[in-house]
Amino acid sequence: MTHVRIHRFEKLWLGAAFVLIVAFIATIVYGSLGPGVAMVGDDGGTVNPDNPTAADNFRDPGVYQADDDSYDVYVEARQFAFSPGTSEPIRVPADTNVTFHVTSGDVTHGFELVGTNVNTMVIPGQVAQLTVNFDEARTHHIVCHEYCGPAHHAMEGSIEVVPQSEFTPPQQAAADQSEVTDT
Numbered sequence: 001m002t003h004v005r006i007h008r009f010e011k012l013w014l015g016a017a018f019v020l021i022v023a024f025i026a027t028i029v030y031g032s033l034g035p036g037v038a039m040v041g042d043d044g045g046t047v048n049p050d051n052p053t054a055a056d057n058f059r060d061p062g063v064y065q066a067d068d069d070s071y072d073v074y075v076e077a078r079q080f081a082f083s084p085g086t087s088e089p090i091r092v093p094a095d096t097n098v099t100f101h102v103t104s105g106d107v108t109h110g111f112e113l114v115g116t117n118v119n120t121m122v123i124p125g126q127v128a129q130l131t132v133n134f135d136e137a138r139t140h141h142i143v144c145h146e147y148c149g150p151a152h153h154a155m156e157g158s159i160e161v162v163p164q165s166e167f168t169p170p171q172q173a174a175a176d177q178s179e180v181t182d183t
């Protein structure tokens with residue numbers, strides 16, 4: 001039986017590489033169990049990018065109440081604005097389940113609420129869907145983080161998370177009205 005001698009420095013590098021591998025795995029485990037980092041799935045479905053609202057899984061952009069403590073927010077991204085979000089802030093109540101449905105009417109955009117783990121690519125024809133519970137009443141900045149054209153750097157918006165007591169439910173009437181004008 002031959003005795004294999006490993007040089008001290010080689011042992012050191014082997015050890016360092018092993019520690020790094022364990023550390024990388026630990027960050028992934030921590031990310032998914034701690035801050036809840038997860039991939040955005042494809043459960044949002046697909047739409048026709050030229051007319052997203054024609055599909056059953058995408059409504060006119062805006063905030064809709066689903067039940068007592070859940071809301072749906074439909075956002076359409078276009079060069080270079082979020083609708084709603086840019087010309088008027090998105091308003092949602094704190095401590096409720098807010099499901100974002102985000103799609104693009106032109107090119108690939110990004111949708112990120114700065115300082116939170118709400119972050120997704122916005123692909124034309126694809127509805128990105130993610131549910132968030134805002135535990136704090138505050139304003140979050142929305143940025144587009146995928147280069148989408150010459151004014152990409154100016155593509156931003158905001159979302160106002162307000163205490164439930166100060167929240168006025170969105171006028172579901174806006175949706176009903178558009179149904180009336182359609183006829």
Ligand SMILES: [Cu+2]
Nearest residue numbers: 109144148155
């Ligand atoms: Cu953009």
